[in-house]
Amino acid sequence: MKYELDMKFEDFPLNVPSEKRIVNKLESLISDLEECGSALTANLAIKHWNKYMTQLSNDMNIIYVRYSCDTRNPAYKKAQDRCDELSPIISNYSNKFAKILTKAKYRKDLEKKYGKYYFQMMDASLKSFDEKIIPELIKENKLTSEYDSILGGAEIPFRGEVLNLSQIGKYCQDVDRETRKEASQAMDKWLGEHEERIGAIYDELVHLRDSMAKKLGYKNFVDLGYLRLGRMDYNAKMVKGYREQIAATVVPVAQKLYKKQMKELGIKDPRNYDYNLKFKSGNPKPAGDAKFLVNVAHEMYSDLGPESKEFFEFMMKHDLMDLEARKGKAPGGYCTQFPLYKAPFIFSNFNGTDGDVNVLCHEGGHALQAYLSFPIKIPEYQNPTLESCEIHSMSMEFFAWPYMEKFFGKDADKYRYMHLSDAIEFLPYGITVDEFQHWVYEHPNASHQERCAYWRSLEEKYTPQKKYDDTPTFAHGAYWMRQSHIFGTPFYYIDYTLAQVCAFQFLVEMRKNHEKAWKKYIKLCKFGGQAPFVGLLEHNHLRNPFEDGNVAKVIKPLEKLLKEFDTTKF
Numbered sequence: 001m002k003y004e005l006d007m008k009f010e011d012f013p014l015n016v017p018s019e020k021r022i023v024n025k026l027e028s029l030i031s032d033l034e035e036c037g038s039a040l041t042a043n044l045a046i047k048h049w050n051k052y053m054t055q056l057s058n059d060m061n062i063i064y065v066r067y068s069c070d071t072r073n074p075a076y077k078k079a080q081d082r083c084d085e086l087s088p089i090i091s092n093y094s095n096k097f098a099k100i101l102t103k104a105k106y107r108k109d110l111e112k113k114y115g116k117y118y119f120q121m122m123d124a125s126l127k128s129f130d131e132k133i134i135p136e137l138i139k140e141n142k143l144t145s146e147y148d149s150i151l152g153g154a155e156i157p158f159r160g161e162v163l164n165l166s167q168i169g170k171y172c173q174d175v176d177r178e179t180r181k182e183a184s185q186a187m188d189k190w191l192g193e194h195e196e197r198i199g200a201i202y203d204e205l206v207h208l209r210d211s212m213a214k215k216l217g218y219k220n221f222v223d224l225g226y227l228r229l230g231r232m233d234y235n236a237k238m239v240k241g242y243r244e245q246i247a248a249t250v251v252p253v254a255q256k257l258y259k260k261q262m263k264e265l266g267i268k269d270p271r272n273y274d275y276n277l278k279f280k281s282g283n284p285k286p287a288g289d290a291k292f293l294v295n296v297a298h299e300m301y302s303d304l305g306p307e308s309k310e311f312f313e314f315m316m317k318h319d320l321m322d323l324e325a326r327k328g329k330a331p332g333g334y335c336t337q338f339p340l341y342k343a344p345f346i347f348s349n350f351n352g353t354d355g356d357v358n359v360l361c362h363e364g365g366h367a368l369q370a371y372l373s374f375p376i377k378i379p380e381y382q383n384p385t386l387e388s389c390e391i392h393s394m395s396m397e398f399f400a401w402p403y404m405e406k407f408f409g410k411d412a413d414k415y416r417y418m419h420l421s422d423a424i425e426f427l428p429y430g431i432t433v434d435e436f437q438h439w440v441y442e443h444p445n446a447s448h449q450e451r452c453a454y455w456r457s458l459e460e461k462y463t464p465q466k467k468y469d470d471t472p473t474f475a476h477g478a479y480w481m482r483q484s485h486i487f488g489t490p491f492y493y494i495d496y497t498l499a500q501v502c503a504f505q506f507l508v509e510m511r512k513n514h515e516k517a518w519k520k521y522i523k524l525c526k527f528g529g530q531a532p533f534v535g536l537l538e539h540n541h542l543r544n545p546f547e548d549g550n551v552a553k554v555i556k557p558l559e560k561l562l563k564e565f566d567t568t569k570f
């Protein structure tokens with residue numbers, strides 16, 4: 001399909017949005033729509049609206065990326081602050097636009113052209129928003145930013161140094177047991193010192209969300225939380241059934257893996273921090289630096305198929321990856337896109353670990369999907385919901401398996417074993433985070449101590465290997481305070497587990513018939529977000545994790561696969 005683009009990322013223009021200009025433009029686009037009396041004229045108004053919104057999100061994403069690549073640049077910071085202020089204003093106009101369309105007498109005619117799902121998305125966003133909850137939304141943003149800044153600004157004293165959470169995290173997986181223990185204790189102590197404030201922030205968030213839900217006519221925040229995530233074809237009851245499947249079929253497999261791991265490490269009385277160390281000889285190490293890894297990724301995407309080859313060469317040609325850690329860069333990694341240029345972008349902080357390879361595969365999968373979905377005419381259909389998005393990225397991690405000798409040399413098998421066992425072990429933790437949140441929003445008046453006790457009871461059920469004897473804050477059930485999703489995006493977490501169960505299916509299919517599985521994957525990427533999660537699975541012939549028995553069917557072949565690895569040589 002080859003998109004024409006004659007610029008590299010560094011030449012993308014920085015258009016700082018002006019509130020006055022945006023408001024004027026949006027008001028005029030809305031009044032144009034108001035005057036429409038038929039689907040034919042409305043269609044034109046929608047086209048104009050989409051064109052402007054594409055430009056706007058292109059501009060705002062350029063600012064976001066430039067700022068995260070260089071957070072110390074005052075011009076980028078100012079532009080980013082401007083965008084943060086403008087976002088709720090733009091959302092408000094989007095809602096006005098949706099309100100007119102969903103109530104229009106020509107809605108049925110438009111549905112024929114745009115599909116039912118287009119309108120269902122609008123209905124859902126209208127049902128989860130009303131001007132009367134704007135004060136709560138602003139407060140919610142403030143509180144989650146405060147949480148982010150407490151965690152982001154953590155200063156943890158450790159052996160004469162002062163470390164942040166990600167730096168101390170590295171020591172928590174050290175090969176030396178005493179180092180792991182001390183690092184975990186330092187982290188536990190820091191969390192204990194901030195427990196009161198973090199607990200209070202969460203308490204306030206829970207009450208705010210509960211009151212928003214009640215203002216909008218819901219019993220509690222659960223249904224509203226689902227709506228905010230665009231979950232249209234599954235509900236809390238189905239998620240509960242899915243968690244029960246994970247508990248019954250995955251928890252025992254994970255426990256076996258942990259026992260094996262401890263036996264191989266020779267640890268008789270394991271503590272929580274011991275599970276962070278997978279192998280006595282340490283984690284697999286990439287066979288070269290960033291440049292080397294990008295070249296291997298280029299080879300891999302070229303070999304996988306013509307679509308992925310074109311995609312990765314587009315990324316390289318236009319400098320659409322900022323991968324290496326640098327002073328002043330924002331932490332973490334993400335994939336975003338510039339819709340006007342039909343260009344994805346990958347941001348990360350390479351640090352010389354196996355995580356770097358993961359970025360090229362995982363974020364690469366997100367970017368490939370974005371690239372292949374740009375031809376979809378209706379912008380709302382280009383981007384799937386969050387749990388669907390993770391299928392593209394997590395499956396790409398598995399499609400990369402045959403290339404691991406190139407990325408890791410002799411450590412290839414070690415990487416594959418770690419990748420698969422980590423993915424399985426993640427599921428019990430994922431349902432812990434999910435079940436906790438359902439309980440919290442169904443019991444909004446519970447105290448902090450009760451929340452911690454409930455969390456601890458879930459850990460005992462799903463991750464019973466965790467023994468917190470040396471870390472008192474974790475021991476009384478405060479570990480959840482480290483999981484940012486619980487604060488920032490309620491109920492967004494089970495998504496990773498759902499997508500993982502789907503990605504496992506690609507792993508199994510790929511080992512049977514690589515070409516067929518890859519074709520199916522490319523089709524899924526091109527499908528974009530033209531259906532909500534369950535609909536997307538049906539359309540693309542993937543097993544639905546909510547259907548009883550499906551989790552077991554997916555996990556069975558993986559157990560066999562794990563046994564094929566000779567872990568004693570790692």
Ligand SMILES: [Zn+2]
Nearest residue numbers: 362366390393
């Ligand atoms: Zn992802």
